[in-house]
Amino acid sequence: xxxxxxxxxxxxxxxxxxxxxxxxxxxxxxxxxxxxxxxxxxxxxxxxxxxxxxxxxxxxxxxxxxxxxxxxxxxxxxxxxxxxxxxxxxxxxxxxxxxxxxxxxxxxxxxxxxxxxxxxxxxxxxxxxxxxxxxxxxxxxxxxxxxxxxxxxxxxxxxxxxxxxxxxxxxxxxxxxxxxxxxxxxxxxxxxxxxxxxxxxxxxxxxxxxxxxxxxxxxxxxxxxxxxxxxxxxxxxxxxxxxxxxxxxxxxxxxxxxxxxxxxxxxxxxxxxxxxxxxxxxxxxxxxxxxxxxxxxxxxxxxxxxxxxxxxxxxxxxxxxxxxxxxxxxxxxxxxxxxxxxxxxxxxxxxxxxxxxxxxxxxxxxxxxxxxxxxxxxxxxxxxxxxxxxxxxxxxxxxxxxxxxxxxxxxxxxxxxxxxxxxxxxxxxxxxxxxxxxxxxxxxxxxxxxxxxxxxxxxxxxxxxxxxxxxxxxxxxxxxxxxxxxxxxxxxxxxxxxxxxxxxxxxxxxxxxxxxxxxxxxxxxxxxxxxxxxxxxxxxxxxxxxxxxxxxxxxxxxxxxxxxxxxxx
RNA sequence: UGGGAUGUAGCCAAGCCGGUAAGGCACAGGACUUUGACUCCUGCAUCUCGCUGGUUCGAGUCCAGCCAUCCCAGCCA
Numbered sequence: 330x331x332x333x334x335x336x337x338x339x340x341x342x343x344x345x346x347x348x349x350x351x352x353x354x355x356x357x358x359x360x361x362x363x364x365x366x367x368x369x370x371x372x373x374x375x376x377x378x379x380x381x382x383x384x385x386x387x388x389x390x391x392x393x394x395x396x397x398x399x400x401x402x403x404x405x406x407x408x409x410x411x412x413x414x415x416x417x418x419x420x421x422x423x424x425x426x427x428x429x430x431x432x433x434x435x436x437x438x439x440x441x442x443x444x445x446x447x448x449x450x451x452x453x454x455x456x457x458x459x460x461x462x463x464x465x466x467x468x469x470x471x472x473x474x475x476x477x478x479x480x481x482x483x484x485x486x487x488x489x490x491x492x493x494x495x496x497x498x499x500x501x502x503x504x505x506x507x508x509x510x511x512x513x514x515x516x517x518x519x520x521x522x523x524x525x526x527x528x529x530x531x532x533x534x535x536x537x538x539x540x541x542x543x544x545x546x547x548x549x550x551x552x553x554x555x556x557x558x559x560x561x562x563x564x565x566x567x568x569x570x571x572x573x574x575x576x577x578x579x580x581x582x583x584x585x586x587x588x589x590x591x592x593x594x595x596x597x598x599x600x601x602x603x604x605x606x607x608x609x610x611x612x613x614x615x616x617x618x619x620x621x622x623x624x625x626x627x628x629x630x631x632x633x634x635x636x637x638x639x640x641x642x643x644x645x646x647x648x649x650x651x652x653x654x655x656x657x658x659x660x661x662x663x664x665x666x667x668x669x670x671x672x673x674x675x676x677x678x679x680x681x682x683x684x685x686x687x688x689x690x691x692x693x694x695x696x697x698x699x700x701x702x703x704x705x706x707x708x709x710x711x712x713x714x715x716x717x718x719x720x721x722x723x724x725x726x727x728x729x730x731x732x733x734x735x736x737x738x739x740x741x742x743x744x745x746x747x748x749x750x751x752x753x754x755x756x757x758x759x760x761x762x763x764x765x766x767x768x769x770x771x772x773x774x775x776x777x778x779x780x781x782x783x784x785x786x787x788x789x790x791x792x793x794x795x796x797x798x799x800x801x802x803x804x805x806x807x808x809x810x811x812x813x814x815x816x817x818x819x820x821x822x823x824x825x826x827x828x829x830x831x832x833x834x835x836x837x838x839x840x841x842x843x844x845x846x847x848x849x850x851x852x853x854x855x856x857x858x859x860x861x862x863x864x865x866x867x868x869x870x871x872x873x874x875x876x877x878x879x880x881x882x883x884x885x886x887x888x889x890x891x892x893x894x895x896x897x898x
Numbered sequence: 899u900g901g902g903a904u905g906u907a908g909c910c911a912a913g914c915c916g917g918u919a920a921g922g923c924a925c926a927g928g929a930c931u932u933u934g935a936c937u938c939c940u941g942c943a944u945c946u947c948g949c950u951g952g953u954u955c956g957a958g959u960c961c962a963g964c965c966a967u968c969c970c971a972g973c974c975a
Binding site: 348349354375376377379409411412414415464467468471472475476477478479480481482509510512513515522523524525526528531533534535536550552553554556557573574575576577578579580599601606612654655656658659660661662663664665667668670671672674675678679683712713742744745753754755756757786787788795796797798799800861863864865866887888889890891892894 | 910914924932967968
């Protein structure tokens with residue numbers, strides 16, 4: 330493994346300790362039966378560079394890399410770039426970044442497009458063995474000849490061309506003598522097969538399209554079903570792991586493996602792809618969201634892309650933990666988004682420093698606190714981890730608290746601030762609300778409170794208890810910020826099932842708060858930094874953030890049993 | 899009777915050679931709490947493993963039939 334592709338950011342992954350799964354069982358069988366050498370286990374992650382990687386790819390990445398790791402084998406990154414009209418460098422480069430971010434280091438990085446010569450040789454070999462032919466039928470005709478799910482197909486009139494003619498025609502296809510769509514190379518298998526994939530599938534098509542990395546070197550491009558097994562064989566992949574929809578393709582995969590004349594014998598194993606509630610993995614639809622500017626880009630924090638999750642504040646450890654928890658099976662399933670949220674909370678709870686930030690400020694004036702006085706309190710950075718130390722936070726006569734932390738007429742069980750009630754300001758003093766100041770419209774403008782000097786540090790020597798503890802920010806020391814709050818992008822739990830995306834877009838998926846008040850320690854934050862804003866959730870500094878204008882994204886809120894209480898009425 | 903696959907709690911998911919249903923998320927109670935967070939207890943399939951039969955002393959696990967759902971008719975991957 331080359332050092333230059335390690336990123337070292339991660340991780341504790343002991344794949345060998347992780348639970349087994351049916352793929353590991355298959356690999357073990359193959360080792361025990363002698364089919365493969367136990368030291369040669371090789372897998373690959375084979376994305377087509379036609380979009381950004383998403384959380385579904387993270388699952389595949391974990392399966393591919395951790396299976397290799399489990400058997401002390403290798404895992405390659407291989408770009409399956411056989412269809413130039415959909416691919417570009419931006420996508421290819423983003424994929425490397427995202428894979429490294431997740432903490433995986435590929436053993437080799439390859440491109441299907443580097444194998445085109447070998448693939449062409451394989452095609453020639455198929456022709457010579459009378460296993461492929463050039464077909465002049467149009468795309469529509471090929472479809473008609475293919476038959477239907479319940480009726481067999483008919484053989485192409487070009488099916489029995491001579492080897493010589495096929496060789497000549499293929500060479501001329503390659504040489505660019507024919508127009509796009511006029512001819513294809515087809516495998517000669519069985520037009521009556523109950524498996525439609527075996528009804529003389531197309532192997533090469535003519536495309537006069539510039540390829541994003543090899544330019545116009547080729548004008549014929551191999552199809553997935555032909556290219557993929559060859560790619561696997563070239564790289565000595567022993568186990569080609571893919572998603573369920575390729576089960577029907579396995580007989581064709583095996584056919585290519587057995588007939589193209591290469592020695593390797595990879596085995597394809599299929600698993601269920603990830604479905605996550607309230608979001609979707611369809612690259613076509615994600616691209617639509619980007620193109621129609623429904624989101625701000627592939628890395629919009631509401632996107633299920635790895636770049637979106639990263640910007641939102643998800644950590645690699647959380648994503649990996651999630652992938653481990655959902656398991657590997659063949660059942661089509663829909664995983665609850667709450668599980669992903671649980672995984673980030675767990676990771677961030679342990680590692681994110683705590684800060685105080687007031688998202689919707691309400692001014693509080695402590696009338697009996699000396700004007701001009703400032704006290705600096707030592708505050709723990711993370712109660713879960715004392716090693717993270719403490720910081721100094723300034724306290725003064727005028728502070729901000731959360732608007733939600735005061736109610737003039739509180740409901741039952743409300744133990745925050747209300748007229749006459751006493752609460753604790755985190756780490757500092759007890760305060761009691763004496764007066765509510767409103768504007769002409771009846772809106773609450775500010776509160777006048779009094780504090781108990783004896784309660785310094787947050788406890789009263791007389792043993793008096795308060796039920797509520799509020800976070801706060803000193804008004805004179807507060808720094809301003811914009812904070813973006815997110816909700817699901819879709820109103821339906823299975824948006825992939827909707828015919829029209831627009832009808833299920835959640836209009837409230839983004840809420841931008843301005844004028845939020847932060848404790849001054851946040852002034853030095855950098856994009857990508859994670860925090861827990863006390864009682865408000867986990868936040869991550871956005872890439873738009875500058876020292877002059879801080880911007881944060883809420884990754885996820887804290888669990889909140891009070892809102893549930895309120896909903897219960 | 900087109901082919902391929904899958905069906906275990908609200909959501910995931912263990913359950914290998916049959917022996918009397920792991921775990922996680924969610925949810926509900928409770929304890930603790932200077933975050934209504936975290937943590938910790940407790941509960942959460944007992945005519946039950948899609949259904950119906952069968953084999954067996956005994957079946958989620960074996961057999962048969964049925965039902966439901968998903969995938970496949972791109973010169974996409």
